[in-house]
Amino acid sequence: MRAVSISPDVLVVTSAFWQTNAIALRSGEEAVLIDSPYLPNELDALPGLLAGAGFEPNGLLATHADFDHVLGRLAYPGMTLGLPESSVERLHRAPGEAQRALRQYDAEFYVIRPAPLSLGQVQALPVPGHVEIGARELELHPAEGHTIDGMALFDRGQGVLIVGDYLSDVEIPWIHGSLADYRATLARLAPLVEQAETVVPGHGSPHDRDTTLRLLEEDVEYLDRLERGEDALPAGRDTKAQREIHAENVAGL
Ligand SMILES: [Zn+2]
Secondary structure, three states, rough: OEEEEEOOOOEEOOOOOOOEEEEEEEOEEEEEOOOOOOHHHHHHHHHHHHHHOOOOOOOEEEOOOHHOOOHHHOOOOOOOOEEEEEEEEHHOOOOOOOHHHHHHHHOOOOOOOOOOOOOOOOEEOOOOOOEEEOOEEEEEEEOOOOOOOEEEEEEEEOOEEEOOOOOOOOOOOOOOOOHHHHHHHHHHHHHHHHHHEEEOOOOOEEEEEHHHHHHHHHHHHHHHHHHOOOOOOOOOOOOOHHHHHHHHHHHHH
16 A cells, blocks of 8 residues: 655555555545545555544545445444445445455455445435535536446645546546446546646546546547447556456447
């Protein structure tokens, strides 16, 4: 797990597994944790690491309901998890989905956890909308297409855009929702990226505006090629794991 300070009030913690990002935001006495690291020892160490950097979250948020993003309560038991309305609907439609997926991956990689995942109290957040953290306002924008649910969070005051599983330097577009929604999300994110200083994807490295715009262009180009039936992955992301995701995308078309 590595931690990168974006500003005194924004800390990005990256899991050693899938480079999954968790983001701590602070304003005055208030702080939130968005998404989560993955490995049990990372979740165990997280409260100490954040407290040492001056972040004491009083709430949890997640960009979407995929199991690898909703593990915050394993680090902060009893805390409420705020999710976009679309994610809460997804939880109601497929109860236990996150828990089943986590058990399946843990079994595959021999990961043992001290406690099973319980999502506990979940709060549905209207999207588009906003949440307040201390004196700051976090904008919530719909981000669907990777899955049927999701939101991006824009901390305009800090110039930090948190996009969930889009615009990654390590992962190609992975379409579990719909291609049309995916395209709409990229189009919606583009002007937000233009206004951001730093963009934090769900997996991979935080990037500056220009690098993210390049990734966005590559992603749009990948979707165009996917629709034309071409097997071309973005340069730099053409790996065995990404080929498997590409095969899933092709099968889902
Ligand atoms: Zn993910």
